[in-house]
Amino acid sequence: MMMMSSLSSRGVSHTGGRGVSRGARSHRGLNQTICMSTVTRNANIGKLAAGYLFPEIARRRNEHLEANPDAKIISLGIGDTTEPIPQPIVDGMVESAKGLGTLDGYGKYGGYGAEQGQGPLRDAIAERFYSHVDTSAADIFVSDGSKCDIGRIQMMFGSGHSVSVQDPSYPAYVDTSVIIGNTGLFNDDTSQFDDIQYMACTAGNGFFPDIDSAKKSDIVFFCSPNNPTGAAATREQLTKLVAKCKADGSILIYDAAYAIYIENPDCPKTIYEIPGADEVAIETCSFSKYAGFTGLRLGWTVVPENLTFSDGSKVKTDYNRIMSTCFNGASNVAQAAGMACCSDAGYKSMLDLVAYYKENALILKKCFEELGFEVHGGTDAPYVWVGFPGKNSWDVFAEILSGTSIVTTPGAGFGPAGEGFVRASAFGHRENILEAVDRLKDYFKK
Amino acid sequence: MMMMSSLSSRGVSHTGGRGVSRGARSHRGLNQTICMSTVTRNANIGKLAAGYLFPEIARRRNEHLEANPDAKIISLGIGDTTEPIPQPIVDGMVESAKGLGTLDGYGKYGGYGAEQGQGPLRDAIAERFYSHVDTSAADIFVSDGSKCDIGRIQMMFGSGHSVSVQDPSYPAYVDTSVIIGNTGLFNDDTSQFDDIQYMACTAGNGFFPDIDSAKKSDIVFFCSPNNPTGAAATREQLTKLVAKCKADGSILIYDAAYAIYIENPDCPKTIYEIPGADEVAIETCSFSKYAGFTGLRLGWTVVPENLTFSDGSKVKTDYNRIMSTCFNGASNVAQAAGMACCSDAGYKSMLDLVAYYKENALILKKCFEELGFEVHGGTDAPYVWVGFPGKNSWDVFAEILSGTSIVTTPGAGFGPAGEGFVRASAFGHRENILEAVDRLKDYFKK
Incomplete structure (x- = not known):
């Protein structure tokens, strides 16, 4: 049976003002009771501090x-x-939007697209951003952005894994790790979650963590150019990072959302410039900060053919299953805009x-x-x-x-x-x- | 240390032809080895049958x-x-796409939007589809579609919950339940996953399950009008379903993606037409089959203020946290199209x-x-x-x-x-x- 509770007291304890006003406008009076389900709350979400x-x-x-x-x-x-958004890109997007009102245009890209993204866009991303490395279009999954991809990556891995992050780092790595159950509780003394390794990036170490003393972990999040420190890791540093992951058997989640901002020639624009990275790294990237797509939503994730779990099965196969089951492709209009981004103009x-x-x-x-x-x-x-x-x-x-x-x-x-x-x-x-x-x-x- | 395996033999066992051709074009020769991570595969994904x-x-x-x-x-x-897509809707979308190329238009909706959707669109959906019931805009979360929302709902609940589905049913309910860890293994004898309740919907029972004999479960998926049977549940049937969920303390995930197709006046167009449903039901809906948005991607989910977990905490608060952490809003151009859908024309x-x-x-x-x-x-x-x-x-x-x-x-x-x-x-x-x-x-x- 559902448990009963007073709406008014519940409103106050869980929602403040809003609960009360809702109670007042409800078809139930303020003193009537509402039912509570007997479904337990996900304890992992309970671990998250209230505010983002x-x-x-x-x-x-x-x-x-x-x-x-x-x-x-x-x-x-x-x-x-x-x-x-620059005009050549807007033009591509507008053309696609207009096309969706025509039989021809709708027939081409109007219906369900591949969950992995349109073939020509995957090709164009491969050609534009990965032609200097050994990354093929078949390993590129087009999406609605990096933050969403990080959520799906966590869903793919599931719980039971150890995690490392840079400190400081973009909050989504830690928060999604908490949600999926790969951390302990928040520790007020350290301002950190327990059971997750924070690798300090300070002015003292040039904002690159002390890899040699880091513990082994299953999943390593790394962002370069870094949000928030603005530091871009050098080839030498990333070579060290890939070697560490390989030695530990870790999988590296490399966030390259700002790669286009790099001007230092010693800093790779993709992790796959490091030999062997295709055996250890997933790379997420995004058009958000490249072309002003923060609201349009378009990104991609590379899951190399050679990346495997401990049983030898391909990570890419499971990521594909997650994309096919929990996602339905990025918006076709956003993908058209992405195609325009990859054109010369x-x-x-x-x-x-x-x-x-x-x-x-x-x-x-x-x-x-x-x-x-x-x-x-x-x-x-x-x-x-x-x-x-x-x-x-x-x-x-x-x-x-x-x-x-x-x-x-x-x-x-x-x-x-x-x-x-x-x-x-x-x-x-x-x-x-x-x-x-x-x-x-x-x-x-x- | 990573384990070594021969690329050629691994290619054959896991990828068939592609692995071999990839090996051939790799900078590693066919007889060279690649490294395997020591990260264990998510056993839940392993339970899924190979094909969708x-x-x-x-x-x-x-x-x-x-x-x-x-x-x-x-x-x-x-x-x-x-x-x-009908012209009045295309017009709204094209105007929005053009606007993203201007300072004014970009300033309005170009950057990050609210993860819950644009306020005016939430209002418009509430007004257009829920004005006859007690559902407010604040309970509506705009998204990139129902399949994606079902994935996020599963992430919110996490594992440790019992699940019921209609049989037959849209495959995503079962598959995402498997992925999140709420089922047993696939059983070849029954063609069902163990530890999930399949409620048979047959011509014999008018495609409405035998609720009285159903076991209690935490989460109940129900789709009406139904995909695939085409049956729409009546007010009487849904009243029974809501009462059963309330008695059991279950949370109902009500998929109303085809509600606009209903013509039988005895069939509610939203679960919230049933008194008390706001205490038991989440409703997912979508513009995909309403306006041809299968490729454009726009939907919504209602998580009522009154829906709670067993500890009295609001489901809506946790769903909001999932949306904020693992999602970044539906594409602004798709949302503009959604606004046009809700206009009179x-x-x-x-x-x-x-x-x-x-x-x-x-x-x-x-x-x-x-x-x-x-x-x-x-x-x-x-x-x-x-x-x-x-x-x-x-x-x-x-x-x-x-x-x-x-x-x-x-x-x-x-x-x-x-x-x-x-x-x-x-x-x-x-x-x-x-x-x-x-x-x-x-x-x-x-």
């Missing part, structure tokens, strides 16, 4: 706006693209867009340097990582917000080793970046 | 084409839409499109009836369920394919209770439906 980083930042931003209604907020916070326009954001990054980097701060990143990535040694990063975030109405991201939100830093995102209109620089100089030069 | 239903059908179709290169195949197989065009497919269904239904077969469905759903008592459904499928070059779907592919039936899909161009009718009459009247 960016909603918390949004809350604080709104608080600031309420207190200062005239404040003109500039966001260097969440890494969200601001510039329009589209690719050039994408590089121009990236160059724009990179110049923003340089402007921010110089500003913080001139102000005498410790500055990292910003040359091979759209993120600038600014050090405030000895300070609490949420305090620095709050000080910058109240003093300049600029939103940054506190480094501690990416993991304990991010303490003492804030991340400034280079995604923004140029005039806002320049205005931010003026405000920062005004404030910190006082 | 529709790829197997595609294989047989291709086999038929190879043997009969001149055959003009007509597909009544996979339920995939064929008609162009768009909605009318959608109803016209549905009427077209419904007339197809009627044509097919009459054809099979005239041929003297036992026919179900086809009036409240785009599927006709045709009985061939005593016959093996794969044999019937093969006979129809070889005799008429028409692809159907064998009922057994949806579960053991589908044995003796084939499903004919009403999605198709009218001329193909009429041609199919001619061929079927020619063949079966012989």
Whole structure:
């Protein structure tokens, strides 16, 4: 039997205001009871701290706006693209959208597509981004983005695996590991989840973890160019990482979502530039920060033919099963836009867009340097990582917000080793970046 | 240490031809070894039978084409839409796509959207489909489609739960339950997975399971109008289903992807027409079969505020966490198209499109009836369920394919209770439906 509980008391304990107002407008009166299921909650989700980083930042931003209604907020916070999608790419997308209203166009790509992505797009991605390495179109799975792919990768692996992440790191690696059951509880003393290895990336080690002393783990998440530190790993470092994974029998999940921002020739643009990486690494990538597709949703994941589980079975076979069972292909209009990105004109326009954001990054980097701060990143990535040694990063975030109405991201939100830093995102209109620089100089030069 | 294995022998055992050719083109020679990780394969994925239903059908179709290169195949197989997206909806989508190339348009919906969907679209869905019930926009999560939502729902529940499905049923319910670890092994004797309850839906029980004798389970999947049987459950039946779930403390996953096809006034168009359903049911729905969005990807899931786990915590809170962590919102262009679907002009065009497919269904239904077969469905759903008592459904499928070059779907592919039936899909161009009718009459009247 379902258990009964009072709606009013339940509303208060679980939803605050909303529960109460819902109770009032419900066909049940405030004092009537509603039924509870007897289905147990997933204990792994219970382990997650209540807030995700960016909603918390949004809350604080709104608080600031309420207190200062005239404040003109500039966001260097969440890494969200601001510039329009370049015209050659929009043209491809518009043509595809129009085509869906015609028999011919609908017949071509209107119905269910392959869950792995349209063949010509897989070919085009292989040709555009992997022609210098041994990665074939058959190993490329087109998707609605990297964050979603990370969720599906976790579903494929399932529980019972040990995990390592860089610290600081993009929150989704840890959160999805928690959800799938590959971590212990959150530990308030360490600000970390138990039973997951955080590999510190600090200025002291050049933001590359101390691989030699790292414990073996089944799954290793690694992001380069890194979000949030902006550090791009060199060929030498990645060779070491691949060798470590191979020696340990680990599978590397390599997040290359910012690869196009790399300008240092010593930094590979794909993990498959490292010999043998096709035996250890899955690579996720995305058009989000390449062509402004954060809202359009298009990415891809490479699962090499040679990557196997301990029983010798192919990881690719299981990933294909997950994609076929839990996914139905990226939106056909987004895939058309992706095709346009890979064309010569589209690719050039994408590089121009990236160059724009990179110049923003340089402007921010110089500003913080001139102000005498410790500055990292910003040359091979759209993120600038600014050090405030000895300070609490949420305090620095709050000080910058109240003093300049600029939103940054506190480094501690990416993991304990991010303490003492804030991340400034280079995604923004140029005039806002320049205005931010003026405000920062005004404030910190006082 | 990674284990070594010979590429050539491994290629043969796991990939057939492809592994060998890959070995040949690899920078490693055929006799060189590659490394295997020590990461164990997810045993749950290992439980899945090798093939998904529709790829197997595609294989047989291709086999038929190879043997009969001149055959003009007509597909009544996979339920995939064929008609162009109606113009008022295309217009909305094209305008949005063009807008993404402008500062204004990009500023509005270009960047990251809410993972739960754009506010105005959630409002529009609530207004268009739920204004007659007590479902609010805040309980609606916009997504890239029902199949994907079912995967995310499974991720939310996690393992350790008992599951019931209708038999026959859409394969994704069972397959995702297997993947998340809520079933036993596949049992060759029963053609079912162990430890999951298959509730038989037969002509004998009017395609509504014998609820009274069903065992209690945590999660109950139910699809109405049903894919594949075409049966729509009545208010009386659904009242019984909700009462059973409430009595058992179960959570009902109600798949309403074909609700717009219902014409019987005794059949609710949403589960929330049943009083108390908001305490037991999650409802998934989709624009795929409403407006031809199978390739565009847009759907939604309702998780009511009042639905709770056994500890009293809200299911909605956890589903929101899954959506925020493993998803990044449906494509903004698809959401714009969804907004157009909910406009008066768009909605009318959608109803016209549905009427077209419904007339197809009627044509097919009459054809099979005239041929003297036992026919179900086809009036409240785009599927006709045709009985061939005593016959093996794969044999019937093969006979129809070889005799008429028409692809159907064998009922057994949806579960053991589908044995003796084939499903004919009403999605198709009218001329193909009429041609199919001619061929079927020619063949079966012989």
